[in-house]
Amino acid sequence: xxxxxxxxxxxxxxxxxxxxxxxxxxxxxxxxxxxxxxxxxxxxxxxxxxxxxxxxxxxxxxxxxxxxxxxxxxxxxxxx
Numbered sequence: 001x002x003x004x005x006x007x008x009x010x011x012x013x014x015x016x017x018x019x020x021x022x023x024x025x026x027x028x029x030x031x032x033x034x035x036x037x038x039x040x041x042x043x044x045x046x047x048x049x050x051x052x053x054x055x056x057x058x059x060x061x062x063x064x065x066x067x068x069x070x071x072x073x074x075x076x077x078x079x080x
Contacts, residue, residue, distance in 0.1 A: 001025070001056040005063075014064040022061045029054040 008014055029050045036046035 001053050001060060005056045005060045008060050008063050008067075012067055014060075014067050017060065017064050019061075019064070022057060022064070025057050026054060026061070029057065 004017070008017070032050040033047055033054065036043045036050065039046075
């Protein structure tokens with residue numbers, strides 16, 4: 001997710017990002033983080049790595065929605 005997040009930040013283009021894929025990815029990360037806490041000796045490597053992926057996926061998701069809203073509002077203002 002880090003390369004995808006960086007590409008989104010630099011190019012400010014989210015047309016190639018699937019919202020369904022991001023949501024499923026976030027659900028998977030939450031599941032792995034939960035599993036890391038459930039293990040008898042808490043597995044910090046599992047928790048930290050999935051937490052970082054979760055953060056970058058959220059950045060991509062937020063940028064995707066924000067940039068879509070900006071594009072919609074700018075098109076709307078341009079047509080008036």
